Amino acid sequence: MSAGGDVEKVVIVGSGPAGWTAAIYSARANLDPLCLIGVPRTDPAPVLPGGQLMLTTEVENYPGFPEGITGPDMMQAFQKQAERFGSRVRGVDVTACEFGERPFKLTTSENDVVLAESVIIATGATANWLGLDNELRLATSGGGVSACAVCDGALPMFRDQPLAVVGGGDSAMEEASYLAKFASTVYVIHRRDSLRASQAMQDRVLSNDRIEMVWNSQVVDVHGEKMIETIELEDTQTQERRHLAVKGLFIAIGHTPATSFLEGSDIQLDDEGYVVVKGGSSHTNLEGVFAAGDVADPTYRQAITAAGMGCQAALDAERWLSEH
Amino acid sequence: MSAGGDVEKVVIVGSGPAGWTAAIYSARANLDPLCLIGVPRTDPAPVLPGGQLMLTTEVENYPGFPEGITGPDMMQAFQKQAERFGSRVRGVDVTACEFGERPFKLTTSENDVVLAESVIIATGATANWLGLDNELRLATSGGGVSACAVCDGALPMFRDQPLAVVGGGDSAMEEASYLAKFASTVYVIHRRDSLRASQAMQDRVLSNDRIEMVWNSQVVDVHGEKMIETIELEDTQTQERRHLAVKGLFIAIGHTPATSFLEGSDIQLDDEGYVVVKGGSSHTNLEGVFAAGDVADPTYRQAITAAGMGCQAALDAERWLSEH
Numbered sequence: 200m201s202a203g204g205d206v207e208k209v210v211i212v213g214s215g216p217a218g219w220t221a222a223i224y225s226a227r228a229n230l231d232p233l234c235l236i237g238v239p240r241t242d243p244a245p246v247l248p249g250g251q252l253m254l255t256t257e258v259e260n261y262p263g264f265p266e267g268i269t270g271p272d273m274m275q276a277f278q279k280q281a282e283r284f285g286s287r288v289r290g291v292d293v294t295a296c297e298f299g300e301r302p303f304k305l306t307t308s309e310n311d312v313v314l315a316e317s318v319i320i321a322t323g324a325t326a327n328w329l330g331l332d333n334e335l336r337l338a339t340s341g342g343g344v345s346a347c348a349v350c351d352g353a354l355p356m357f358r359d360q361p362l363a364v365v366g367g368g369d370s371a372m373e374e375a376s377y378l379a380k381f382a383s384t385v386y387v388i389h390r391r392d393s394l395r396a397s398q399a400m401q402d403r404v405l406s407n408d409r410i411e412m413v414w415n416s417q418v419v420d421v422h423g424e425k426m427i428e429t430i431e432l433e434d435t436q437t438q439e440r441r442h443l444a445v446k447g448l449f450i451a452i453g454h455t456p457a458t459s460f461l462e463g464s465d466i467q468l469d470d471e472g473y474v475v476v477k478g479g480s481s482h483t484n485l486e487g488v489f490a491a492g493d494v495a496d497p498t499y500r501q502a503i504t505a506a507g508m509g510c511q512a513a514l515d516a517e518r519w520l521s522e523h
Numbered sequence: 524m525s526a527g528g529d530v531e532k533v534v535i536v537g538s539g540p541a542g543w544t545a546a547i548y549s550a551r552a553n554l555d556p557l558c559l560i561g562v563p564r565t566d567p568a569p570v571l572p573g574g575q576l577m578l579t580t581e582v583e584n585y586p587g588f589p590e591g592i593t594g595p596d597m598m599q600a601f602q603k604q605a606e607r608f609g610s611r612v613r614g615v616d617v618t619a620c621e622f623g624e625r626p627f628k629l630t631t632s633e634n635d636v637v638l639a640e641s642v643i644i645a646t647g648a649t650a651n652w653l654g655l656d657n658e659l660r661l662a663t664s665g666g667g668v669s670a671c672a673v674c675d676g677a678l679p680m681f682r683d684q685p686l687a688v689v690g691g692g693d694s695a696m697e698e699a700s701y702l703a704k705f706a707s708t709v710y711v712i713h714r715r716d717s718l719r720a721s722q723a724m725q726d727r728v729l730s731n732d733r734i735e736m737v738w739n740s741q742v743v744d745v746h747g748e749k750m751i752e753t754i755e756l757e758d759t760q761t762q763e764r765r766h767l768a769v770k771g772l773f774i775a776i777g778h779t780p781a782t783s784f785l786e787g788s789d790i791q792l793d794d795e796g797y798v799v800v801k802g803g804s805s806h807t808n809l810e811g812v813f814a815a816g817d818v819a820d821p822t823y824r825q826a827i828t829a830a831g832m833g834c835q836a837a838l839d840a841e842r843w844l845s846e847h
Contacts, residue, residue, distance in 0.1 A: 220586045220827060227584060227677040229704040260551060262544045262830050263587050263597060265604035273587060280589040284677070349838065353551040353608070376845050380553040403845065478802015480822075498804075499835055503544060506586050507831020511823055514673065521700050521727065 206302045206314040207233045209516050211286075212293050213321035213457075215250025216502045217492025219277035220509030221319045221516075226284035228517045233315075234281065234288045237322075238308060245339070246457075248290065249274035250323045251493075252502060256341035260350065261502050273502070293322075296464045298485050317487045317520055319512045320466075320474055322457035324493040324500070328450055329365065333421040343427035343447045346454075348374040349501065352381055356426075357447045359383045363430055365418055366451035367391060372400040374451040379409040386443060388413045390435050413443070421448060456494045473497050481512035487523070489515050530626045530638040531557045533840050535610075536617050537645035537781075539574025540826045541816025543601035544833030545643045545840075550608035552841045557639075558605065558612045561646075562632060569663065570781075572614065573598035574647045575817075576826060580665035584674065585826050597826070617646075620788045622809050641811045641844055643836045644790075644798055646781035648817040648824070652774055653689065657745040667751035667771045672698040673825065676705055676773075680750075683707045684770035687754055689742055691715060695775035696724040702773065703733040710767060712737045714759050737767070745772060780818045797821050805836035811847070813839050 209225045211218050214236035225232040236248040247253040255270030264273075282288065291307040302314040326346030328334060338344040345351040348364075352374075362382040364375045367389040378385045387404065392414045394401050404410050413432065419440065420431040429442040456473045467475045467484040474483055474490040481489040491512035492505035533549045535542050538560035549556040560572040571577040579594030588597075606612065616632040626638040650670030652658060662668040669675040672688075686706040688699045691713040702709045711728065716738045718725050728734050737756065743764065744755040753766040780797045791799045791808040798807055798814040805813040815836035816829035 216586065223584055223586055224673075228673070228701065229677075259608075260547055260834075261587065262540065262547055262601050262604060262833075263585065263592075265600050265607055268587075276589050277586050280586060283589055284583075349548075349552070353553075373842070377552065377841070399846065476803070479800070499838055501831075501834050501838075503827075503834045504831040507825075507828040507834075509586075510584075510825050510827045510831075514823055514825075517701070518697065522723065 206316055208520060209317050209319060210235060210305060210313055210315040211319045211321060213323055214248045215321065215323045215492055215505060216277065217505040217509035218321035219281045220506040221321055221491055221513040222281035222286040223284060224510050224513030225516060226281060226286045230517060232286050234286050235291050235293055236288055237292050238290055246325060254339045293460050296461055298464050298466060298488055317516045319516060320490040320494055321492045321509060322494045324454040324456040326450065327453045327455060329418055331421055337421060337423060337427050342423065342425055344421060346450045348377045348449050352378050357381050360446035361444060362447040363388055363445045364449045364451055367394045367396065369396045369400050371451035372396040372404045374449050375404055375410050378449065379407050382409060385410045386413050388416050388418055390417050458494060471497060481508060481515045487519060530640055532844060533641050533643060534559060534629060534637055534639040535643045535645060537647055538572045539576065539645065539647045539816055539829060540601065541829040541833035542645035543605045544830040545645055545815055545837040546605035546610040547608060548834050548837030549840060550605060550610045554841060556610050558610050559615050559617055560612055561616050562614055570649060578663045582826065617784050620785055622788050622790060622812055641840045643840060644814040644818055645816045645833060646818045648778040648780040650774065650778050651776045653742055655745055661745060661747060661751050666747065666749055668745060670774045672701045672773050676702050681705050681771045685768060686771040687712055687769045688773045688775050690775035691718045691720065693720045693724050696720040696728045698773050698775045699728055699734050703731050706733060709734045710737050712740050712742055714741050782818060795821060805832060805839045811843060
């Protein structure tokens with residue numbers, strides 16, 4: 200393992216909306232950014248350079264595209280824009296970071312070391328999935344399986360239809376409440392006979408006529424060729440199986456921020472592994488290290504919010520660099 | 524003045540990137556938003572529905588448009604997208620707000636009252652201008668006059684050219700530092716013989732070889748037919764006039780957030796008049812009142828950051844409404 204001689208002004212780790220926006224802004228600020236965009240992998244779920252939108256068929260809520268745009272087309276446009284202004288790109292993962300002294304050292308999956316005066320972490324988060332083959336097939340083909348009600352709930356195919364949400368926490372209850380505005384019925388599938396969600400959230404869901412709890416049940420398969428038709432449920436106590444007809448399945452069993460490569464560094468993560476940023480900015484607890492997008496956002500997780508944070512990170516890094 | 528009978532779930536005040544993004548997201552969340560987009564005016568500087576981008580020729584840094592897009596085309600796309608999902612639009616200003624009890628009451632420039640369960644304030648901010656006819660003419664026609672170095676500094680026409688910045692505060696120094704990466708020389712024109720900027724910022728600027736201070740001077744006219752050619756300076760002590768050849772003029776004498784209609788309400792503003800939001804969210808000090816975009820952002824002021832905040836405001840309002 201050898202360290203390259205040149206010290207980069209800004210290294211951007213990640214290649215979703217936050218990473219590319221940080222690249223656009225830092226390239227335009229003459230910082231000559233190097234983007235480490237990751238390598239494709241499939242285990243435990245597909246992860247591609249470009250992030251979660253690479254697995255998204257139609258994006259209707261990113262402002263500026265009134266007719267919608269596919270996730271991959273959108274990410275291609277972001278990358279093209281970043282490269283137009285001179286961003287450099289390497290298809291490597293970062294496997295370890297040393298932020299103890301400057302320049303910072305990032306070890307890549309090609310086993311070399313990148314030196315950097317400042318780093319923008321924009322590695323995103325991935326939705327947790329049940330891990331069923333048919334679930335992922337229908338999720339990545341627009342077949343009615345999703346991990347984001349805000350993104351997909353308003354699609355015409357879900358209007359006045361029976362839908363299911365899997366999960367028992369606050370965000371599952373939020374997804375169910377959100378979907379109940381569109382659906383005929385929202386089934387909430389939960390493995391246990393009580394919820395982990397806060398009492399307020401439980402009250403809201405349990406009092407909603409359109410939401411029906413399905414206790415002690417887990418989804419063991421998803422059926423349907425092009426579009427979801429039924430989910431197969433197993434009773435967690437009796438192991439009995441049955442089919443439930445739904446037009447949409449929303450998986451709400453949490454997200455995993457991509458921060459394992461930060462282990463051993465002094466960067467502050469919250470209990471769930473998200474990078475902690477100072478409210479309304481991209482500043483982490485470490486000077487010269489910035490974070491943007493879903494890796495630092497357990498709340499909103501939208502392409503447009505991630506892109507906004509990417510811009511903030513580039514401007515924060517630019518100001519920080521010109522002060523140091 | 525009479526109050527309409529219907530109570531709106533969400534009223535969005537303003538029609539820049541933040542307002543339209545809030546509309547897209549709240550319309551998709553079935554909140555049937557009403558957008559009060561303002562009326563055009565010209566005094567003291569042009570203000571149009573659509574906000575500052577309506578006066579911007581080319582936007583190169585909004586992610587998703589690798590070839591750039593004009594400001595008006597971009598705002599038209601945002602509006603079309605908001606309307607596609609059912610946002611309703613009224614071309615009125617809000618002249619007064621009562622947030623003391625719910626429903627909130629917004630008085631419009633047509634002298635009626637709109638009742639609202641929740642309000643998203645996205646009225647933006649305007650750059651302060653010198654108030655010279657030629658300045659505004661060249662600013663709105665892409666003639667080399669701008670109020671935003673981050674937006675326009677990277678344009679090819681400014682590379683290796685003499686540029687001028689007007690102002691003496693921290694943001695003027697930031698603009699000058701930023702532009703010094705591109706320009707041959709950056710003249711900082713200041714009315715006095717010392718700066719208001721912080722010492723650190725002064726040190727940075729005064730030690731930069733490419734930045735030249737022009738003390739005790741004010742810009743009294745801007746010359747050039749299609750593109751700026753010279754600025755006319757008046758010595759504030761001797762009243763002598765001279766011409767300085769520049770290819771770009773950046774006005775950095777502050778911004779004015781559009782919050783005068785909030786006077787008399789209990790909403791918390793900072794010393795400069797910006798709406799205060801809780802870090803990393805759109806929550807103001809008043810429950811049910813949210814703010815997004817430049818009206819609540821003295822720091823970043825970009826279309827993409829405003830749009831991200833608009834999304835946050837819609838999601839915050841949706842969650843707040845479903846809890847109340």
